Amino acid sequence: MKRKYWVLFAALFAIFLLSACGAKKPQDVAGKLNEKVEKMDGYKLNAKMTLKTGNEPRTYNIEVWHNRPGYYRVNLKNAGEGQSQMILRNKEGVFVVTPALNKSYKFQSDWPNNTSQAYLYESLVKDILKDKEAKMTVKKNRYVFETKTRYQNHKMLPYQQITFDKRTLAPVSVKVMDTDRNTLVSVLFTKVDFNAKFDSNAFDTKKNMTGAKLEVPVDGKVGNKEFSVKYPTAKIGGTTLLDEQEVAVANGKRVILTYTGDKTYTLIEEKAEVLPAASTEPIPANGEMADLGFAFGIKTGDSLSWTVNGVEYTLASKSLTAAEMMEVAQSVGGEPEK
Incomplete structure (x- = not known):
């Protein structure tokens, strides 16, 4: 009987050693x-x-x-x-x-x-x-x-x-x-x-x-499409919407959202320009590339711009840090504040 217990113990110990050796750090x-x-x-x-x-x-x-x-x-x-x-x-x-x-x-x-x-x-x-x-x-x-x-x-x-x-x-x-x-x-x-x-x-x-x-063919209809205004949902420094203005421009409208609080900023939204089909040369970017996850934008000094669904967004602020500007930009997509 003792011999059986020793055999069982030895088997269990062997399994333990194998599992320990196989464990990955x-x-x-x-x-x-x-x-x-x-x-x-x-x-x-x-x-x-x-x-x-x-x-x-x-x-x-x-x-x-x-x-x-x-x-x-x-x-x-x-x-x-x-x-x-x-x-x-x-x-x-x-x-x-x-x-x-x-x-x-x-x-x-x-x-x-x-x-x-x-x-x-x-x-x-x-x-x-x-x-x-x-x-x-x-x-x-x-x-x-x-x-x-x-x-x-x-x-x-x-x-x-x-x-x-x-x-x-x-x-x-x-x-x-x-x-x-x-x-x-x-x-x-x-x-x-x-x-x-x-x-x-x-x-x-x-x-x-x-x-x-x-x-993805050039969308000549982008310039004719109306767009709905999108609002940032990020709350930084108790910021709230102070003013919303709509200005008529050549390709439709430009919406200017002004936010106030401990951190102030302005968000501009308007239809993006569609370049002529004959245009093939890349445009030298006057700034750093900003990876927003859903789009790649351009960061220049106190502003950040990007395009989504034919709408160009420009975020400008002297009080937001670069990381906070990214956070605000990534949150744009909300409905009007009640």
Whole structure:
């Protein structure tokens, strides 16, 4: 009988040792993720991103191409709103293309290395490596990390939960959270190809600009469409709407919203200009590229401008910080205050 107990004890002890040896530490998994990034020549992935920074959730389909040394092509589409933008990085610079307006801007930018990007694999891995306090849990066939973010407005979105497939180390999902751990940005990866091959001109500027415009034709009707005024929902420094003015302009109306409080700012909304179809050269951007999640804008000094659904928004303030301007811009989409 004693011999049976000893055999059972030895078996249980062996199982314990095997499980202990098989347990992965966060730094071990982070090392494997980094090794995968360093060995990878490029990848393609598709994802669905949902933003909850306004009154209503907005969902976008994202297609990412990445090839060494630092080439990127990111397509951001909202089928419901008919909105599409593409960001392209190659040896010539960084370009933001809005096909429906026949507009493209050229930036001298360090994108995407200067901030977190929830839909770029190497950016997620970098966030994990940068955060020495990153936590990891293992759930069935998943590695789940919780890390700090590197967003410009990280005070609004300080945390993220990143999930990887345990076997392939492919990204599964990302949840970007506010200070109360509420998810404001979620990314669900639907397809990942770590063995992607690219043609020699896959990231060529002219080819991609032409292709983007063919896929989403220039919308000559944008200038004739009426637009409804959208309001920011972010509450910074007890700010409230002080005044709303509508001014007649050549292409319709311009709405000027003035906000007062500890932090004052002005938000201008008007129809975006559609450039002639013959216009093909990128416009040099007089400012920094601003990634709002749902659109790429331009940050210049005390102003931030972006375009959504044929409407151009310009936010101006001398009292808002750069991060606060991003927060206000990301929250635009609300209804009139009661």
